[in-house]
Amino acid sequence: MRSASFNTKAFAFLAALAASASAQQDYYFNFGASTLVQERLDPLLNPGALSGHVHSVLGGNAFAATMDFATTQSSTCTSVAVVPDKTNYWVPSVYFRKNGKLTLVPEKSHKIYYKYGHDGKPDAGRTEFPKNFRMFAGNANLRSDDGSHGSGGTQLNWLCHTLGAKPKAIGFPKGFTSCNGNNVGGLAATMRFPSCWNGQDFDPANPLAHMSYPGTQAGTAGCPQGFQKARFPEVMVEYWLDISQFDGQYGSDEVPWVLANGDPTGYGFHMDFLNGWQEGALAKAMKTCNPGNIGSPKLDSPQCFGAGALQDGTAHRACTKTSSINEDIGLNGPLSQLPACNPIQAGPGLATKPTNCDSTPAVEPISSGRPSSAITSANAGLVPSTTSVPIPVDSEPTSLLPVPQTTSVKAQPTPPTDTGIVPPPGGSSGLSPPSVNTTSGEWKAAGCFFDALNPRSLGNRPEWWGQKISSSNCVERCASIRAKYAGTENGGQCFCGNELLNSANHPGKCTSKCVGDGSEICGGAGHLSIYSLDGQVSMKKRRTHHRHSRHFLASV
Numbered sequence: 001m002r003s004a005s006f007n008t009k010a011f012a013f014l015a016a017l018a019a020s021a022s023a024q025q026d027y028y029f030n031f032g033a034s035t036l037v038q039e040r041l042d043p044l045l046n047p048g049a050l051s052g053h054v055h056s057v058l059g060g061n062a063f064a065a066t067m068d069f070a071t072t073q074s075s076t077c078t079s080v081a082v083v084p085d086k087t088n089y090w091v092p093s094v095y096f097r098k099n100g101k102l103t104l105v106p107e108k109s110h111k112i113y114y115k116y117g118h119d120g121k122p123d124a125g126r127t128e129f130p131k132n133f134r135m136f137a138g139n140a141n142l143r144s145d146d147g148s149h150g151s152g153g154t155q156l157n158w159l160c161h162t163l164g165a166k167p168k169a170i171g172f173p174k175g176f177t178s179c180n181g182n183n184v185g186g187l188a189a190t191m192r193f194p195s196c197w198n199g200q201d202f203d204p205a206n207p208l209a210h211m212s213y214p215g216t217q218a219g220t221a222g223c224p225q226g227f228q229k230a231r232f233p234e235v236m237v238e239y240w241l242d243i244s245q246f247d248g249q250y251g252s253d254e255v256p257w258v259l260a261n262g263d264p265t266g267y268g269f270h271m272d273f274l275n276g277w278q279e280g281a282l283a284k285a286m287k288t289c290n291p292g293n294i295g296s297p298k299l300d301s302p303q304c305f306g307a308g309a310l311q312d313g314t315a316h317r318a319c320t321k322t323s324s325i326n327e328d329i330g331l332n333g334p335l336s337q338l339p340a341c342n343p344i345q346a347g348p349g350l351a352t353k354p355t356n357c358d359s360t361p362a363v364e365p366i367s368s369g370r371p372s373s374a375i376t377s378a379n380a381g382l383v384p385s386t387t388s389v390p391i392p393v394d395s396e397p398t399s400l401l402p403v404p405q406t407t408s409v410k411a412q413p414t415p416p417t418d419t420g421i422v423p424p425p426g427g428s429s430g431l432s433p434p435s436v437n438t439t440s441g442e443w444k445a446a447g448c449f450f451d452a453l454n455p456r457s458l459g460n461r462p463e464w465w466g467q468k469i470s471s472s473n474c475v476e477r478c479a480s481i482r483a484k485y486a487g488t489e490n491g492g493q494c495f496c497g498n499e500l501l502n503s504a505n506h507p508g509k510c511t512s513k514c515v516g517d518g519s520e521i522c523g524g525a526g527h528l529s530i531y532s533l534d535g536q537v538s539m540k541k542r543r544t545h546h547r548h549s550r551h552f553l554a555s556v
Contacts, residue, residue: 026118026119026293027115027117027118027122027123027286028113028114028115028116028290029113029289029299030112030113030114031081031085031111031299031310032110032111032316033059033079033080033089033110033316034079034109034319035058036060036088037321037322037323038056038057038323038329038331039054039323040054040327040329040340041057041063041064041324041325042272043063043066043088044207044274045204045272046065047066048065048066049065050065052261052340053259053260053261053262053338053342054092054260054329054338055272056090056092056239057088057089057090058079058088058090058110058112058237059072059075059078059079059085059086059087059276060072060075060077060078060079060086061076061077061078061079061319061321062074062075062086063321066493067088067274068132069131069275069276070515072087073086073278074491074492077319078276078319080112080316081312081313082299082305082309083305083309083311084277084282085277086276086277087273087274087277088272088273089237089271089272089273090271091189091237091269091270091271091272092259092261092263092269092270093105093259093260094241094260095257095258095260095330096249096256097256097257097344098249098256101334101335102258102334102335103246103330103333103334104330104331105241105242105257106241106242107239107241107242108241109240109317110237110239110240112236112237113234113236113238114235115233115234117217122286122287122288122290123217123218125219125231126232126233127230127231127232128232128233128280128281128283128286129275129277129282130230131275131279132201134202134273135193135194135272136202136207136208136270136271136272137154137191137193137273138156138268138270139268139350140259140263140351141350141352142263142347143268143347143348143350143351144171144267144347144349145170149170149267152215154191154192155191156190156191156267157169157190157191158172158173158188158189159187159190160173160175160187161185161186161187161188162176162178162179169266170266170267171265171266171267172265172266174252174254177248177251177252178248179243179244180244185244186240186242187240187241188241189238189266189269190238191239191271192234192237193211193234193235193236193273194211194212194214195211195213195223195231195233195234196213196214196220196223196224196227196232197227197232198210198227198229199229199230212224212226212227233282233286235273237271260338260342261342262342262344263345263351264345265346267347268351281305281309285304285305289304298310322525324526342354431448431471431510431531432471432519432521433445433472433520436472436475436476436531438480439479440479443479443533444531444532444535445530445535446485446530446532446536447507447530447537448505448507448510448523448527448528448529449503449504449506449530449537449539450504450506450526450527451487451495451503451523451527452501452502456501457495457502457528458485458495458496458497458501458528459495459496459497468515469493469522470516470517470522471520471521471529471531472517473516474494474495477494478494478496478531483497484498484499484532485497485499485500485532487528487529487530487531488521488522488523488528488529489522489524489527489528490512490524490525490526490527491514492514493522493523499540500530500537501540502539502541503528503539504539509527510528510529512524512525
């Protein structure tokens with residue numbers, strides 16, 4: 001990601017959105033959003049692994065450690081107001097620090113902005129995001145202002161919204177002891193993603209390389225050389241926190257906030273984006289949808305996304321996801337340290353990789369858990385901020401091993417060792433189909449089993465990924481490579497293996513319809529539908545392990 005050095009004044013994105021106090025109709029829109037889940041996953045920077053810190057996630061409820069566009073489209077709801085948008089957006093969660101304790105800060109409803117025109121006209125050169133498109137903004141290791149957060153960059157700003165003054169800064173602001181006021185109070189971060197693309201795929205090892213910020217609003221012509229393959233709408237997120245419970249607990253010269261990645265400065269804020277827009281919806285809307293700050297036409301009008309495309313705050317707040325990691329992230333009270341291995345580093349130099357992280361606990365999938373996050377029930381109308389600034393990237397994962405799509409995870413218990421399990425015969429395992437005929441014989445459903453991590457229960461990679469999976473064709477695939485067991489998971493993954501590791505029988509937890517055949521069941525969230533020739537499995541215990549990796553960010 002590169003900051004354009006020309007005509008940067010054109011890119012005060014938020015300023016452009018809120019510059020006029022008078023009503024203004026133009027080619028941008030915004031919509032409300034709520035937190036889907038807070039958990040330690042990041043399918044962009046740590047695909048198939050645990051992330052290095054806790055994120056607050058918005059969007060489609062199929063969010064998972066391993067996912068693609070097809071996964072987003074399997075979402076049964078979205079926590080944003082525009083129903084065709086099952087994109088996932090995520091940012092680091094925030095904690096309040098006092099007397100050596102860290103309290104997870106509750107979140108309010110958020111706002112997401114899309115801008116694709118100027119001066120009352122749409123930009124003819126804007127296109128919708130391709131399938132499987134992913135992007136990133138910011139640098140999680142940043143602890144001071146390196147210039148990347150200016151008007152030509154991410155435009156990161158932290159603002160305290162009150163009736164009177166609005167203390168504002170690129171990092172966490174000072175000068176207030178409360179951010180309450182007229183139902184719009186709160187501490188908020190604003191940040192935008194880049195919009196110029198070089199046509200390359202996202203690279204977790206260099207997450208900023210394929211995108212750049214533009215220099216003007218003139219479609220692809222406004223993009224820097226080498227980044228004119230496509231020009232997407234500019235996306236900006238307002239991330240809102242309810243800090244009212246901490247009023248009176250800090251002084252106006254204090255900064256008590258800490259990002260989940262160990263950042264007490266706010267400069268290390270960052271955002272991830274994984275496209276989940278229904279095909280064609282955004283392309284159509286960008287041609288004729290021009291509500292600007294008037295709010296008319298409405299987003300469910302024919303000019304925008306059409307009837308039924310807009311849900312109210314009650315509906316999108318109801319869309320939540322069970323946490324994928326059953327670890328204490330602070331929902332049950334203050335913590336003595338941040339989850340995972342995130343020592344607080346104030347800078348001003350870049351944060352460095354911790355050296356003593358081997359005590360990070362192992363985890364395993366489960367199917368039940370807490371509600372999504374510490375979110376307030378207030379749905380106050382939010383006022384857009386007046387400016388925005390830059391943001392930072394993700395930190396180290398605690399593992400590089402794949403995890404299932406919408407898994408649930410908890411501290412690893414001691415599973416049974418070498419325990420043969422013989423489920424009831426004839427399909428009473430609850431799986432569908434109860435058996436599958438293959439060239440090697442009739443495979444029978446053995447039951448529903450959770451899929452452990454580090455290592456995965458049937459191996460660390462799906463055997464057959466990206467296909468229209470059914471339990472039948474998965475069994476046929478595993479039989480063809482002479483595997484002992486076949487397992488389908490979360491509707492669209494197929495695993496083959498010769499042993500079932502660190503697992504346990506969880507009857508009734510496999511309820512996901514197969515994407516390749518809706519009449520069949522393909523496991524569940526963090527659970528495998530297991531098949532074998534004799535309908536039996538023998539489970540083994542193996543010690544879990546961890547690997548550590550650092551993602552160094554390219555300079556902005």
